[in-house]
Amino acid sequence: MPDASDTSPIWGSRFAEGPDPLFFAYGRSVDWDRRLAPQDIRGSIAHVHSLRAAGVLEGQIAAELEAALVGLLEQVTAGKGLAILPEDEDVHGAVERLLGPIGGYLHAGRSRNDQVALDFHLYCKGAAEELAAAVQEVEAALLTLCERQGDKIWWGMTHLQPAQPVLVAHHWLAYFWMFERDRQRFLWAANQADRSPLGAGALAGSGIPVDPSLAAAELGLGAVYENSMDAVSDRDFALDLGHAAATAALHLSRLGEEIVLYASPAFGLIELPDAFSTGSSMMPQKKNPDGGELLRGRAGRVLGAHLGLMTTIKGLPLAYVRDLQEDKEAVFGIVDTTLAGLRLAARMLPALTLRGASVPHGDLSLATDLADHLVRKGVPFREAHHIVGKAVQAALAEGGDFDRLDEAAWLAISPHFTQEALADLLDPDLAPSRRGVSLGTAPQQVAAQLALARKALG
Secondary structure: OOOOOOOOOHHHHHOOOOOOHHHHHHHOOHHHHHHHHHHHHHHHHHHHHHHHHOOOOOHHHHHHHHHHHHHHHHHHHOOOOOOOOOOOOOHHHHHHHHOHHHHHHOOOOOOHHHHHHHHHHHHHHHHHHHHHHHHHHHHHHHHHHHHHHOOOEEEEEEOOEEEEEEEHHHHHHHHHHHHHHHHHHHHHHHHHOOOEOOOOOOOOOOOOOOOHHHHHHHOOOOOEOOOHHHHHHOOHHHHHHHHHHHHHHHHHHHHHHHHHHHHOOOOOOEEOOHHHOEOOOOOOOOOEOHHHHHHHHHHHHHHHHHHHHHHHHOOOOOOOOHHHHHHHHHHHHHHHHHHHHHHHHHHHHHHOEEOOOOOOOOOHHHHHHHHHHHHHOOOOHHHHHHHHHHHHHHHHHOOOOHHHOOHHHHHHHOOOOOHHHHHHHOOOOOOHHHOOOOOOOOHHHHHHHHHHHHHHHO
16 A cells, blocks of 8 residues: 655655755646646546556455545535645645545556646536537527617618618627637537547556546547647647637627727717616716626737747647646636626626617718619619719718708709609618628518527527
8 A cells, every 4th residue: 555644746756855945836736727626536537447447456446546536526526625735736646645545556557747638628628618608698698689679770880980771680690690600619629629638648658558448438538649749748629729719709809899889978879787887986977888898808818818828839849848737727717707708798788778870861871872773773883983972072061961962963963863762762771671682781681690590599
């Protein structure tokens, strides 16, 4: 039976003295990698089964090890955590110590290199699936917003300038499809993490004849690495998760920016709910869009952590190196920040009140409709563009919108601009219906798009 009084790290056998206290503290990772305790214990249980199947562990020892590990897992999943000591370097050593003397049998045929890689695979797969589910909640919130308030008219904008009238639902469905791509990216990231490095050992493969596929199957992982050196040094799956989260954070930031902009009195398109706003410590009248601002601001954390992770990995030689210790804290921050933002957006979106834009009859944003009318009458578009440009100049000279021009002025610009034609062309409520292509803002196409979105959401 192993010596229960030995609390030195498993790697310390060839050293005559212990590590410098400052160096030990600098390299100690248990303060954050203790978060991997459930994955570490599950992996160890599977490893015990592999060792027993390989004939390395006697039945009684294997049973005692499994019982001790199951007890720790129950303790961790109940939220009690691990009893960490100052001499614990990482979560792996802490788990082994807490097993008592029987824990000395656990490390046969396994290195910390493939052990931590396995833990991280299990974590990243679970985190990606949780993030995909959180994205789905945002998508559902967007559909709720569109279905309840989507029949209003907004200015669609380019360069933040009024461009063409669109249905409100069409505007917010653009975010739905952004987030649907995010959901697919998270599912892809989960798939990329769905493989086991266990059996790789330190880098060359385990010297104990375990069957890596047994542990992989038990842990719900769909494949085993083909190459042991790749298995212990690969962090592509973490980068895939980071990329998916960074893109989702960018979309949350864009969403937050529009909430901030459109809640401003300068736009007046969104009424903020009190529950997601704050006031001013000095100015009693203020209602600040802090929810949107925080979605925008915290994207920087995710982007910074993802860039940091890529920078850490970019120059590493094969196989495992201690630099890879930095991957976990970065990914934990990425996951936590993105998950919190998605959950906030899912709560906040259905609570927004959307107001229709004050698009006047004869507004200049209907200029493209006038040009399209001329095209339908056989006028080349380049010429139609110039003709309508003259109409815009004339309207601006009269004070602002097309309704300022009388019948004679319109007929002087083009004989195709009859009062009968203009009655429809200059009505902003009718403008969306003229955008009837499959991806356009016409009401029937938006209804079809909503149906597609519901189907995608499942």
